[in-house]
Amino acid sequence: MKRQCLINGVLGLALFALGSTAFAATKNVTDGKQIYEQNCIYCHQADAIGKAGFAPSLTNKELLSVASDKFFMSTIRDGRTGTGMPPFAHLGKKGIKDVVAYLRTFEKVPNRSRSIDAQPASYGDARQGKFWFNQICVTCHGVEGKGYANGVVGTAIGNKDFLRKVSDGFIRETVKHGRSNTRMLGFTGPEGLANLTPAEIEDIIAYMRTLDKGSDRGR
Numbered sequence: 001m002k003r004q005c006l007i008n009g010v011l012g013l014a015l016f017a018l019g020s021t022a023f024a025a026t027k028n029v030t031d032g033k034q035i036y037e038q039n040c041i042y043c044h045q046a047d048a049i050g051k052a053g054f055a056p057s058l059t060n061k062e063l064l065s066v067a068s069d070k071f072f073m074s075t076i077r078d079g080r081t082g083t084g085m086p087p088f089a090h091l092g093k094k095g096i097k098d099v100v101a102y103l104r105t106f107e108k109v110p111n112r113s114r115s116i117d118a119q120p121a122s123y124g125d126a127r128q129g130k131f132w133f134n135q136i137c138v139t140c141h142g143v144e145g146k147g148y149a150n151g152v153v154g155t156a157i158g159n160k161d162f163l164r165k166v167s168d169g170f171i172r173e174t175v176k177h178g179r180s181n182t183r184m185l186g187f188t189g190p191e192g193l194a195n196l197t198p199a200e201i202e203d204i205i206a207y208m209r210t211l212d213k214g215s216d217r218g219r
């Protein structure tokens, strides 16, 4: 009997502990949803599906798989200077964390950011990359990757606030596999927008790194 009580007690405690973390997690998500609806929905739309040429999808399967919490949190905190994405430092670390927890509820495939961010840096040739970038990427991302400001459908991939927060692995994966249900199709395989070889993709990344003027990162 006594033993049974002890077991019940331990089980109860364990269940209680589980329950309270689950509760805390749900609370983060409900708070995050509310913050999202008050601050982000106007641009990123309901369920963060985005609007081409206006604000990207934040619930896109590939984005959620490639992006680390650090990428999301620092992007939300600092915004992207010179684009429509304002800084939200005033939401505080907790507020920003809660919005990210809310966005994570849309995740459909496991997060791979750790291995993606650990990929080696690009070994490409920036001069070659410039050629490919101007041939292929400018149509949707604008001259020097200036994005929507150029009246195009793609984001500002030449923006320093973007480039300083992403790893080469993040760019590489996005170029290879694209983002489903957006105009950003991948650039490998038969369904790609164009078939780029791995070396060409490396060249493009090397060129993009030169667009982050005034920084010593990625040179």
Ligand code: HEC
Residues within 6 Å of the ligand: 035, 036, 039, 040, 041, 042, 043, 044, 054, 055, 056, 057, 058, 063, 072, 075, 076, 080, 083, 084, 085, 086, 088, 099, 147, 148, 154, 155, 156, 157, 159, 162
């Ligand atoms: C006034 C419009 C506007 C509001 C409000 C806004 N965003 Fe954005 N957001 C943008 C735009 C525009 C971009 C793309 C910038 C670019 O061209 O690179 C963006 C980009 C982002 C990105 C990067 C996505 C990617 O694909 O790399 C994240 C993350 C993000 N926003 C989160 C948020 C969150 C969370 C909120 C609310 C707290 C928010 N945004 C509010 C306009 C907005």
Ligand code: HEC
Residues within 6 Å of the ligand: 050, 051, 052, 053, 055, 056, 057, 058, 060, 133, 136, 137, 138, 139, 140, 141, 153, 154, 155, 156, 157, 162, 170, 171, 174, 175, 179, 182, 183, 184, 185, 187, 193, 204
């Ligand atoms: C047909 C249009 C189109 C072409 C061509 C295109 N992109 Fe994109 N790209 C997009 C769109 C649209 C998005 C944002 C997806 C969204 O709105 O959710 C995007 C997103 C990206 C992102 C993620 C940016 C972010 O803010 O997180 C990277 C990196 C990228 N593209 C690189 C490239 C490169 C490099 C090329 C050329 C090899 C290229 N793209 C060509 C439309 C395009």
